[in-house]
């Protein structure tokens with residue numbers, strides 16, 4: 001029946017699927033636990049589902065059942081669909097989503113694993129490994145499309161594929177937990193957040209003497225204590241803005257020019273005037289200009305009853321940009 005006769009030593013290594021199953025099972029449980037935390041932060045359900053899938057596959061491997069490969073195939077194909085839905089055919093984010101699952105799939109297809117399952121005789125290899133081969137082949141095709149596509153080129157003017165390193169400077173009153181969560185899985189993003197309200201699990205905290213979040217290797221935060229005025233803010237900017245270029249020059253600086261740090265804002269415990277925020281914007285733009293950082297800013301926040309006060313903050317950001325960059329025409 002079987003075309004190839006495996007060596008006896010290969011045939012009799014039942015511990016290989018068992019150990020693989022233990023490793024996959026633990027990885028799955030860790031992924032699911034991290035996923036629960038992410039969902040609590042308002043993130044995607046993917047990691048919980050993927051973690052459970054991986055754990056189930058691990059449990060089946062421990063029992064040396066070929067259904068482990070089928071569950072894994074469903075996980076791989078599901079991940080592929082989720083990744084395309086989330087990022088399209090964009091090579092780097094796709095690779096980041098498949099970089100663990102793909103090699104683990106290849107290992108499952110090794111005869112060392114498949115030949116040591118209890119219900120998968122060599123004659124049935126097609127049924128045993130077929131679905132997973134489909135998943136692996138689909139992954140290769142999708143990654144190849146992502147690698148060779150010109151997905152990033154927009155009108156030939158801005159090739160975002162070259163702009164892999166993006167700095168985000170978040171000076172909104174509230175700590176940017178969502179941005180930090182994004183950066184945590186995207187090494188090409190770096191985030192510096194200067195905040196006056198901490199923000200955790202969908203709750204804002206005015207008291208920033210207690211830190212409720214954690215920084216990572218590429219996302220950092222600096223708290224502004226209650227009563228912080230213009231001088232206090234400027235000192236912090238002088239001290240921390242250089243972090244934006246510590247890994248070299250980013251290709252793009254995204255500046256979140258928040259209006260809610262204004263002292264009149266109902267959420268703000270700070271003592272920042274319109275003038276202080278104008279100076280803040282000038283400091284940021286001058287820093288960007290000094291380091292030749294292509295810069296885009298977004299208007300954010302602002303909850304004063306008198307909307308004119310919010311508008312004034314935003315207008316001042318334009319004024320600061322005009323003063324700093326205006327000479328270029």
Ligand SMILES: [Zn+2]
Pocket residue numbers: 172173174258260301302
């Ligand atoms: Zn805010």
